[in-house]
Amino acid sequence: MSTNEIKVGVLGATGAVGQRFVQLLEDHPWFRITAVAASERSAGKPYAEAVTWRLDTPVPEAVRTLPVALCEPGLDCDLVFSGLDSAVAGPIEAAFAAADYAVVSNSKNHRMDEDVPLLVPEVNGDHCAIIDYQRKRRGYGRGFIATNPNCSTIGLTMALKPIAEQFGLRQVAVTTLQALSGAGYPGVPSLEILDNVLPYIGEEEDKMERETLKLLGRFRDNRIEHAGIVVSAQCNRVHVQDGHMECVSVALENKTDADGLAKALRNHRGPPQELGLPFAPARPVIVRDEPDRPQPRMDRDAENGMAVTVGRIRPCPVLDMKFVVLSHNTVRGAAGTSILNAEFLRTQGYLD
């Protein structure tokens, strides 16, 4: 193990998000998985035996034989990625942070805590500074909790950020067509979605309407001021494996046209691109000009699933502009952003 490598653990390692962490971290240049933790039922078994692996690449060799531990501090690592179920994530993540672990979580429990960053580095990297306040307020030492937003919020805010910066954002109306993998495993029964659409995803609309305001908010005086915009979300589940599509309309402070909007999106770069982080896509937002793109199966894997794709930019007769956003919900929308968050936090000194 090189001296630069950081030992990481995965909490909830046998679950859907946990498996994606294990898959994506294989061959990571900075992070090496040295611990996997899950529920009592799996504890003690080698990972390859405890997990019902559902991804289409094999279980990484280096993890196959790691014994599954319980989700308690004591793991041999400095950083834990949390893919824990929200039913249990809250206190476990707090316990790890209190025990000096850096906790980078995909779970919803601490997202809206006022002293926890809800982070997408291309959107609000500067919010990470709230960690200093968090440590002081909670009495943490080296430990902390950082979270990433809900899958559909991540794709949305990556497209909204350059628009907000350049044109000012007043209102956002979004209707989603979300993939089945967003519901985890076993998730949606096949009999419910074959030849069908489900026009409801529990809590999803509320998450999009609230998390977006925190993400686009401003950090100052040890506070994150939520953005003064209004978001309306309608969320649907469709018959797609991976890739959330979102039809978005926006009202702007300063008018622009399709070319202006496309240019702002195309030119957007954030700290991950400037820092050349391992998981950073070269372009966070890809803009396509074809009339019928983005499409989930054609665009979800753009830049290894870390870029979002925007298309169909055109004026909206009701608000100002409308367009379609597509992002890979379990890569950029979950584990991939967590890993990028950890990379970014390292460059900011929070893993020292």
Add this chain to the structure above:
Amino acid sequence: MSTNEIKVGVLGATGAVGQRFVQLLEDHPWFRITAVAASERSAGKPYAEAVTWRLDTPVPEAVRTLPVALCEPGLDCDLVFSGLDSAVAGPIEAAFAAADYAVVSNSKNHRMDEDVPLLVPEVNGDHCAIIDYQRKRRGYGRGFIATNPNCSTIGLTMALKPIAEQFGLRQVAVTTLQALSGAGYPGVPSLEILDNVLPYIGEEEDKMERETLKLLGRFRDNRIEHAGIVVSAQCNRVHVQDGHMECVSVALENKTDADGLAKALRNHRGPPQELGLPFAPARPVIVRDEPDRPQPRMDRDAENGMAVTVGRIRPCPVLDMKFVVLSHNTVRGAAGTSILNAEFLRTQGYLD
């Protein structure tokens, strides 16, 4: 044949819409198919031999042996239903009207003609009076052309009508999730839609944004004044056989809440209901209270596919109220509304 029966013909009888006309007219109490017409390729053959039947009920016995004629006046009938392709429908329909046939069409060609009614009886039955002006202006005798809107516009306007009447409508933002049967046959290749969504349907957004204004407009002084509202549409094709779902937000002149909106929709009745027309659903709009309805497979066949189902009525943070509409795109959204139009026009004396 009873003396009350009206002889009808079907133009484009071997196509997707034409087949639906033939299916739905079986056992109709007023209309009897006495002529079927299609392109030169089919002409002369018995219908059952000329058609590649794709519906899951058998070809009606009474039509199986009818010889397929060319689409030219001279058919033994008084009324023709047109399911013609828009590439040819325009002049053919005009020729039939000039030759004293009542033409009730599902094709788009004459929809926006200022002297042609774009009709959904529950929405704008009174617009049929423009036929008098049409006959005078075009020099028609007994003949005329009446049309119904695009499939996605029909479902939308059936939900909007009671809202417009009771609360006043200012703005409509709608995102659709449309079924594959809307693209006809062969339509969308399976390789394009498996595990995918197509975020584009040619001309569809434009049709929804324009036809809605005519439908919700006011008839007076031999003119249809288009409604002064603004509509924004985003149209997607999803992996569903039948049933268009639409996520709608509306801005109202007079505020209301979910209960008020639901009540207006539930209580709506139009001329077809008052007249007890054969194809009229008892309730044009069904409102469901479950959090996850309507769904295409569960709700498309409500009232034999002639009712639209609305659910998820709730406030919209950006406009005023939002909800989901579901309608059967090839029944209520096409042939079924044409037949209801013909029934209604008969009661108004236009088939005498």
Add this chain to the structure above:
Amino acid sequence: MSTNEIKVGVLGATGAVGQRFVQLLEDHPWFRITAVAASERSAGKPYAEAVTWRLDTPVPEAVRTLPVALCEPGLDCDLVFSGLDSAVAGPIEAAFAAADYAVVSNSKNHRMDEDVPLLVPEVNGDHCAIIDYQRKRRGYGRGFIATNPNCSTIGLTMALKPIAEQFGLRQVAVTTLQALSGAGYPGVPSLEILDNVLPYIGEEEDKMERETLKLLGRFRDNRIEHAGIVVSAQCNRVHVQDGHMECVSVALENKTDADGLAKALRNHRGPPQELGLPFAPARPVIVRDEPDRPQPRMDRDAENGMAVTVGRIRPCPVLDMKFVVLSHNTVRGAAGTSILNAEFLRTQGYLD
């Protein structure tokens, strides 16, 4: 209630098969549902409240308000249809039979009991006489247990019976493509079957290989002699809602050709047809000549889902003849055959 009506109960009434019983028995001319029973969790609630109804017709009015009872003798009825889970069906069904109820079951538990008929009336109606032996052996009075086979076995044996009778059957090789509804609810997760096939269904191959021998066996001397044929089954789950397709090859004692086989299948009639039973299809086996039929979506509803459809009859280079069978797995393959069994047993005096 007419004096001819028989009061029936449904065991496991809130489950997938139980719901189908409730749906199919609406308006049955002989049977009236007077009791519904389920697990402790549902007991005491009105049926409409206890059930999560998943069929696309509404809950029958007459059953909506029936209180759900526990699955114990004491129900106000003479006959019970059992859609119980196999984890509990065995002793419950036996208790009802011992308490003088006629038990007509779709569950697997008693299927292979030597004194229980495994019944498809068109295939082995005469096997019902084993009930006399069952009553004597088990000390039952008026009560008894009759079962129907596994869904895929029913479709298969309905096609094999006329072949066995007319040409003599030696070997059967069958590969199935089975629908998702066969797995009940929640059944197969959508993420497992989207863009996929599952080449394994637990116990299914064994059931087909064993049940077929009992069904095609001979009843004599109070025994059912299993048929001396050999069956090999390969079972797959495919992305279809309803309708099991089976690709079958057979070795015959007496050779025939495609026309001969088609004729034998087309002409087959059994006791349900001769007796004109309410649930009997006019033709138990429909033979189609098109090269690409049967297909699940086009043929599963033939004769209200009670007929099986056979197509592609042709010589097999390895055995003798091959063909494709399609049957509706939850109607003819489950609740529908149970109801037909009850109708048939009534005509044979077993419900007196």
Add this chain to the structure above:
Amino acid sequence: MSTNEIKVGVLGATGAVGQRFVQLLEDHPWFRITAVAASERSAGKPYAEAVTWRLDTPVPEAVRTLPVALCEPGLDCDLVFSGLDSAVAGPIEAAFAAADYAVVSNSKNHRMDEDVPLLVPEVNGDHCAIIDYQRKRRGYGRGFIATNPNCSTIGLTMALKPIAEQFGLRQVAVTTLQALSGAGYPGVPSLEILDNVLPYIGEEEDKMERETLKLLGRFRDNRIEHAGIVVSAQCNRVHVQDGHMECVSVALENKTDADGLAKALRNHRGPPQELGLPFAPARPVIVRDEPDRPQPRMDRDAENGMAVTVGRIRPCPVLDMKFVVLSHNTVRGAAGTSILNAEFLRTQGYLD
């Protein structure tokens, strides 16, 4: 361009198979695309403009600007891969061979010519020697035609070859569940396959029953003696994008059990493995022990889509043994085997 590189052209380069050739040949260590040819409609345009690219990786940079030529000799290359439609492939391929081009084809036209090898290197590499006879008989100089089998035959014969060698093969009964990409583009309409199975694929059963005999036959005295076995095929189209699944039963000369069969399949290696060809999978046949594998989505990409996966090996009550085979129909089943054929033919001196 290194002196070792061979210039290759792709015939039918804009079609479904042609696109796969272009995709798979990117970065090939031996072959470099220097010419692309298609129909008159595309001729003259740069490839990226002429093609409607449908694969989910981008058009290779080196090919984007190549001008599309007509499918006539004169192309600047030594070897052509043919993905031509069978309506035109026959004479065009012959013309190229006569003009000294090596023609490696995926089209069916010359497959059963007695002097043309029908080649899968792991199955019948030695058949390539028939090229000497072909050249003499047809008066070709440097040119020749070599073909690969139908997609479903390739997967089948790769599994049958080690069985035939080690146990002797007498009979094969196979039922396929084939992917949609096998039908090309636009291929199967979505309305035909949603919630459905198509039990018929034109000519497919005949191809499997005949091509298998040639592939498993013996080369001697400048002849390919077809194998003296019997094959029966039933072919179905299912709702899967890529990956043909086949349920196979075999009758053997020398009995074995599941372990014996698995061992023979696992240990099989052919000339591509011994020679270490660039496109050779390390293991041509992967055997899986899980009860529910292979599955199309999980196993089609094994070894970059060049390995076939076998599972569920067990005794067959009718023949001797049965099992399930899965192969990627457009990689191993088409363009990938063509490329492997070309690599193999080079090592045998046929490209000198």
